[in-house]
Amino acid sequence: MEVALISGLQGLFLGLVALTPGQALMILVGCGLLYLGIRKGYEPLLLVPIGFGAILVNIPLADMMGKDGFLRFFYDFGVLTEIFPLLIFIGIGAMTDFQPLLENPKIILLGAAGQFGIFLTLLLALAVGFDKLDAVAVAIIGACDGPTAIYVSSKFAPHMLGAVSVAAYSYMSLVPLIQPPIMRALTTDKERKIVMGVAKRPVSKTTKILFPIVVTIFASILAPKGAPLIGTVMLGNLMRESGVVERLKSAAENEIANIVTLLLGLSIGATMEAANFLRAQTLLVLALGFIAIGLDTAVGLLFGKAMCLLTGGKINPLIGAAGISAFPMSARVVQVEGQKYNKKSYLLMHAMSANAGGQIGSVIAAAVMLSVLQGMGIIAG
Amino acid sequence: MATSVVAPMLGKVLKIEKNVGESVEEDDVVVVLEAMKMEIPVVAPVGGVVKAVMVAPGQAVEAEETLAEIE
């Protein structure tokens, strides 16, 4: 009888005994993410489930990422298959109004420049010793776009998924802190004061409906490996602009996006097992991700300066900073910064054009990268 | 000669900061607009006295719509 009691009691302490220092630390990391999400308001929709997932997966003996664990089920079902990020993309497409971009299509080039950080970071990651495909996953943080980063890294470097997505999402919400110093450093006072006038170029409904169809066909043919990314965003956008499938559009941007965000966040948190996450490599990933977003901003600004020069000073280079995909944070930063230097400067709509360009740009950049990798035979066709 | 304060973009009037008869300096905020869930302060292009305010809080405005006049 006593023996049975004692062994029964022992069962309650088994977990405590089995808790490794690494797991304890990761539980703290999970709490830290929850703190950032709840108290600081950094992307709470993502950081709350990610942080909680990180706590759950590091509970000893619970084995929720084990063969029959419930986190493993969600991970295998949605992340491994890349279904979750693609479903999110449909929602993003349904939420995004590309009108500012259609009004001023030349600005889309800033959205391309805002992705160069991806490729420059790829070189940096290779330089510090990452494997080819791991370097690709690190570099994609520079897309400054959560689902794109998750899509690419779950394909090539699933062991880094936790670090890559935490970096992508937390830096996205740090954009208002990361960008302004770079904007100040790279532009002259005169450039910052340029007034761009009123953005008002009406776009017909037909154009808005044809846009997602045309983009899907042309961009997917040029970069077939990215077709799932491009196709899902544009499907969502077509549902929005066509106006005939209100129910589907609303499901895509509300119910589906919400359910998937919850499960995706949990699954990503679940990749943050101590043995996997507590490595020097993780710190490197976080550092390189930070640099990537800085480089995006810098190249966007430099491209903005070039456009300023070519247009004879009609374009304020500050809007180049909005060429990254963090929508609409980055456009807001540009508006606020621009008005700091010239009260009569209203850059929001122009920055929105660049920002919408950045959203397409990040998807296209990922698509191009995947297709180049395929062409080089690095990944299977 | 009156100078117009025009809306720099499509949005909604949030607040009127300067009413008719008040004097304004150049770059003083006259009207605050809301666009893209963001507050956009619209400033006076010149100094003077507010002669007329054409909009009321809550009203939607087009880009280039006149918000107020300054003399």
Add this chain to the structure above:
Amino acid sequence: MDTWTFGWTVALIGMGGTMLVLWILSLLILLLKKLFPQNAQPAERS
């Protein structure tokens, strides 16, 4: 393939390709706008 050939190839073709694809898209948008211009009537408020 050695690391640096890989890195520079992906970086250069990647940057050039992204720029090229988006430039083509901007031309397509211009074309769409030419083909389907907005009527003279005032734009609807959203």
